[in-house]
Amino acid sequence: MNVILFGPPGAGKGTQSALMVEKLGMAHISTGDLFRENMKNETPLGKKAKEYVDSGALVPDQVVIDMVDDVLQKLGGKSFILDGFPRTVPQAEALEALLKKNSMNIEKAVFFEVPQNILLGRLTGRRVCKNCGATYHIEFKPTAKEGVCDSCGSDQVVQRKDDSEDVIQTRLDAYDKSTAPLKEYFQKTGQFVSIDGLGETDKVFSEIKSVVAP
Ligand code: ADP
Ligand code: ADP
Ligand code: ZN
Secondary structure, three states: OOEEEEOOOOOOHHHHHHHHHHHHOOEEEEHHHHHHHHHHOOOHHHHHHHHHHHHOOOOOHHHHHHHHHHHHHOOOOOOEEEEOOOOOHHHHHHHHHHHHHOOOOOOEEEEEEOOHHHHHHHHHOEEEEOOOOOEEEOOOEOOOEOOEOOOOOOOOEEOOHHHOHHHHHHHHHHHHHHHOOHHHHHHHHOOEEEEEOOOOHHHHHHHHHHHHOO
16 A cells, blocks of 8 residues: 655654655655755755755745656556655645546645644754664653664664754744645545644554554
8 A cells, every 4th residue: 555644844754764764664755854865965856945945944845846757657556655745735736636646645644733832842853874874862762861862773863954943933824724625635545644743753653554554
């Protein structure tokens, strides 16, 4: 089964995706990760995305859509997770055409229900490994040794530049304005499922599993 994960920044999409890759063998497509990778390598795509990502604005739809088009064509047969895409109604419409072109189908769009007041603490406390992408939290999921990644041993566990408080506010505003309307969109297509994003990571994962691998 192929799925979309959506919800506000900090809702836990990346964390749950990692578990779905590990425990369900799915392929993870994160548009945020792809932009950061391209920015790190200073590719033309990375240069195009940088000003938007750094300021917390959404990258223009067509740039994201073209990138996802490329990725879908290279997937092979694995079940996949779209994490952070689509993020606007025009992206969702474009995705339908891309899926059709590739004879693919997405069964569910899983919405992470997390109250606004929880998100800020999750985002300001988030730390990520620059080497392997593993995600931590200073309070809820600290590394065993400060600044050192449990997964790969690199000492580059850092705060994302866009996880500063002012940029977070811009991202939350972009979510409210452009992404929240997708709830209604996926209710209409019949793909919408809501899960409770609060509580232990394992508890959230079992709820996702009951949707994705019932
Ligand atoms: P988070 O997981 O915290 O919500 P992401 O890693 O998904 O953040 O995204 C980081 C940034 O990448 C976004 O703030 C935005 O600038 C850009 N981005 C990622 N996905 C999209 C998308 N589908 N459309 C537009 N911009 C995107
Ligand atoms: P998203 O990809 O939706 O932006 P992340 O998966 O990166 O969200 O999670 C944001 C932050 O919250 C990370 O620091 C992560 O470790 C932490 N986190 C994720 N899930 C939970 C949870 N269920 N309880 C507490 N903290 C969580
Ligand atoms: Zn690492």
